[in-house]
């Protein structure tokens with residue numbers, strides 16, 4: 062049977078409604094009508110990872126003619142087992158927005174003029190050369206993304222670090238995952254979670270720390286709910302600063318004061334020790350204790366520098382340190398009752414219960430982000446609940462390849478694909494694989510993201526290439542950085558698919574090929590690498606980001622380092638890249654296998670994926686069949702003594718409210734893609750400010766009233782939402798950041814964790830005025 | 833040429849009326865559930881303006897309790 066594209070879309074529309082109806086009314090029937098069998102010959106279905114969140118759901122994309130027309134969940138992908146969320150189901154529509162960039166643009170006399178892409182690439186290369194000649198290699202920079210495909214990030218790193226010799230390479234994952242990285246590195250010596258999503262099927266208790274999984278990781282949340290439904294004893298506890306959809310679904314929800322998770326985590330450990338719930342055997346064999354620096358600052362000033370130093374201490378010193386965190390003291394700091402803190406400790410401490418902790422931005426976007434990551438690891442290490450099925454401290458990733466492209470490839474100023482620029486051994490390996498002199502790779506890191514945009518503002522950087530990310534919406538204290546990017550003498554190149562506030566400040570716009578318009582790889586939260594092939598043609602002159610970089614590198618004289626042919630460069634890059642990780646601690650799957658399977662987890666050793674790292678029962682890199690935290694020289698995981706310290710800015714008389722920002726289910730980050738998908742746009746057409754009912758009454762506002770939210774840095778006027786999908790406690794407001802018409806980041810503060818350099822988007826002080 | 837689908841919920845005891853009214857409207861196709869008070873509504877209009885007008889008129893139906901969108905495609 063041949064069906065037209067229109068018939069096909071009508072069938073998809075009916076089927077989507079039927080799926081929604083079946084979900085809401087199990088057993089529902091529609092007289093004489095059954096959902097269509099979409100396995101028509103005219104539709105070719107191919108696997109790909111979803112291009113939105115870091116869950117990494119496997120999708121099957123249906124292509125009819127030369128167009129992607131439909132999506133269904135990939136039943137062969139262990140991540141989602143055929144399920145998707147609303148973003149995934151509608152994801153192919155992101156390819157076909159009307160205002161898609163299909164040609165390059167160059168700014169001439171203040172106007173963006175369509176330009177053949179080869180000419181635009183010539184200009185990019187010549188402006189890069191000019192900057193390097195006039196102001197030095199460190200006056201140019203590249204700012205990429207956790208939405209970069211792995212070959213994009215790898216090529217950027219090789220080009221900038223290996224060929225040009227500047228460490229001015231950063232990616233937006235600095236804004237979302239950096240504290241998770243430094244948390245892993247300081248505790249375990251190696252990055253990325255030790256567990257996998259199978260923990261969700263095995264845990265008895267889930268404790269979510271400041272994350273709204275129901276909206277941010279909906280497929281994993283459903284998997285958690287399915288586990289609870291199938292076993293009556295399973296419990297979900299939501300620790301949060303505002304009530305969300307996740308709170309509604311949890312068995313218990315405890316609201317804590319912003320930043321006070323530090324005190325709660327320490328108090329849980331205090332209780333575990335006090336009640337003899339410590340797994341003594343595990344701790345004595347596999348754990349060391351360290352104390353770091355305190356009063357470490359907030360990075361709000363330019364050129365801020367901080368370096369932590371661990372000092373070895375013993376268990377008694379740790380016990381002594383925890384005396385400042387009795388549940389009663391923690392109650393005063395956090396607002397969570399001592400009784401509830403003891404309840405949490407009892408769940409973690411019960412040797413019969415397998416516990417998984419999940420977190421995302423609440424813990425990572427935190428001026429003590431590294432510390433709170435360390436402290437949650439402390440709980441799992443004290444109880445030995447780690448690296449076994451169901452026992453897992455698990456940092457979930459926001460972006461589809463924050464792990465794959467940023468954490469694994471190392472597209473951050475201090476990193477190389479293996480190791481850090483400061484280490485000679487790592488530079489030697491990179492130079493050898495890249496075919497460049499070792500002296501090319503600078504041993505000194507330069508700017509982390511916030512400081513990189515400050516350097517652009519100050520003029521130390523005068524050329525910046527931004528690929529597939531939208532910093533002119535997402536940078537905190539945005540006004541400073543937007544004004545900086547617009548200053549005379551700055552040259553900004555933006556590789557994008559749609560117009561954004563970032564492409565508005567560009568001197569050159571390069572049209573990017575997106576997702577299934579090119580071949581690539583993503584890496585999800587659970588160390589799973591997922592390959593996608595090109596399924597549809599690129600629109601107009603759109604070009605894969607990797608190929609854009611290669612074209613410019615060749616124009617700058619690096620043909621030898623980028624010799625690949627257009628029909629096989631992605632495979633060639635993969636084969637070169639995996640040489641960096643060729644040890645049992647991080648071996649990646651071969652290209653051929655990745656093409657076949659719906660994702661493969663690393664370390665991939667002797668033909669097998671490693672589900673749980675650091676446990677010899679599952680991880681062949683361990684010395685024996687027990688735990689081996691081989692990332693640290695002493696083969697032990699480190700418990701850190703990290704105190705509670707207040708946030709950079711707290712409400713006061715003039716600015717009496719906390720401002721918290723974040724996402725909503727329907728929109729991906731700054732909405733540049735999802736706002737072009739009709740169903741997602743219509744579901745949440747504009748941003749809003751959530752206000753507690755009592756505060757709304759005091760202010761004299763009702764739903765949809767306008768209020769002005771102001772901080773010391775800027776203000777925005779937007780509509781009020783009371784008792785909507787989220788409900789902040791009295792004294793806090795929450796604003797989703799997806800809507801470029803309301804630039805809430807003009808209000809936020811550019812304070813960051815001094816160790817990870819990740820900004821805190823969850824806490825600053827604002828005032829509200831009725832408009 | 834927008835195509836949308838919705839779950840349409842009738843007001844109490846007004847399911848039959850909602851079925852009749854929607855069936856009579858141009859550009860609408862419905863699948864009524866036989867055991868629940870809900871209808872699947874498919875709209876397939878020639879342009880965005882017609883689509884908007886159609887949705888506005890549907891929302892004015894006295895027999896309609898609420899409409900929730902489940903699929904949307906505008907660019908064919």
Ligand code: SF4
Nearest residue numbers: 111113114118146149
């Ligand atoms: S949960 Fe994330 S990866 Fe899965 S379909 Fe939704 S957006 Fe895509």
